[in-house]
Amino acid sequence: MDKKIFIVGCGPGTKDLITLRGKKVIEKADVIVGSTRLIADFVRKRDIRTLVLENNYQKVLEDVDRLKGDKRVVFLVSGDPLFHSLGERIIERFGREICEAVPGVSSFQYAFCQIKESWKDYSVFSIHGDKDIDINKVFKENDRFILLLDPEHNLKFVKIKIGSIPKGKYRFYVASNLSMPTEKISDISFADFDNFPEESLSLLIVRREDE
Ligand SMILES: C[S@@+](CC[C@H](N)C(=O)[O-])C[C@H]1O[C@@H](n2cnc3c(N)ncnc32)[C@H](O)[C@@H]1O
Numbered sequence: 001m002d003k004k005i006f007i008v009g010c011g012p013g014t015k016d017l018i019t020l021r022g023k024k025v026i027e028k029a030d031v032i033v034g035s036t037r038l039i040a041d042f043v044r045k046r047d048i049r050t051l052v053l054e055n056n057y058q059k060v061l062e063d064v065d066r067l068k069g070d071k072r073v074v075f076l077v078s079g080d081p082l083f084h085s086l087g088e089r090i091i092e093r094f095g096r097e098i099c100e101a102v103p104g105v106s107s108f109q110y111a112f113c114q115i116k117e118s119w120k121d122y123s124v125f126s127i128h129g130d131k132d133i134d135i136n137k138v139f140k141e142n143d144r145f146i147l148l149l150d151p152e153h154n155l156k157f158v159k160i161k162i163g164s165i166p167k168g169k170y171r172f173y174v175a176s177n178l179s180m181p182t183e184k185i186s187d188i189s190f191a192d193f194d195n196f197p198e199e200s201l202s203l204l205i206v207r208r209e210d211e
Pocket residue numbers: 012013078079080081082083084085105106107108128147148149150175176177178179180200201202203
């Protein structure tokens with residue numbers, strides 16, 4: 001037998017949103033890979049081998065590739081493992097046969113539970129890490145959408161790309177640090193995009209109001 005790779009979605013932040021299956025998989029791991037925060041939050045065995053992810057995922061994937069024997073390697077990822085996540089790259093690298101993904105609660109699902117609305121009519125886009133998304137096209141072609149942001153590709157970045165929008169045409173919610181003690185969900189106007197105090201973990205919900 002060779003190694004087996006598990007990718008566990010740990011939810012958007014708080015420890016109690018991981019699934020029971022995710023917890024069981026972590027308990028049986030031989031090696032755990034994840035950010036310092038996820039390792040601190042979800043790994044209880046202190047003597048287990050851990051590999052810390054911090055802008056070094058290529059090297060970490062190579063280190064995992066070099067591991068010998070029938071080890072159970074568990075990657076901890078935030079939210080859902082197959083929603084704008086490292087999960088995709090892990091599966092590409094090691095192949096579907098040896099990988100198992102454990103679903104997690106995604107940041108956007110949690111945000112919609114908090115605003116108590118259905119997300120069934122929304123499309124999802126990410127400018128986290130940029131990804132060459134044409135934001136003007138996204139606004140033109142979608143009346144309802146979610147945009148994952150990052151500290152560089154933030155509200156100011158969106159405003160520069162879009163230029164101007166008639167007042168009242170859209171409703172915007174910014175949801176930050178979801179499920180954490182500092183969680184904040186704000187209903188803002190396009191004019192606020194310039195000076196809104198942004199958190200590094202944020203997503204934007206956009207709904208056209210003049211339909
Ligand atoms: C690389 S993506 C990971 C998405 C994750 N797999 C998920 O299912 O939510 C990271 C982006 O997701 C969003 N995000 C993740 N966790 C969040 C949270 N707790 N609060 C707000 N946004 C969050 C932010 O836009 C962040 O830049």
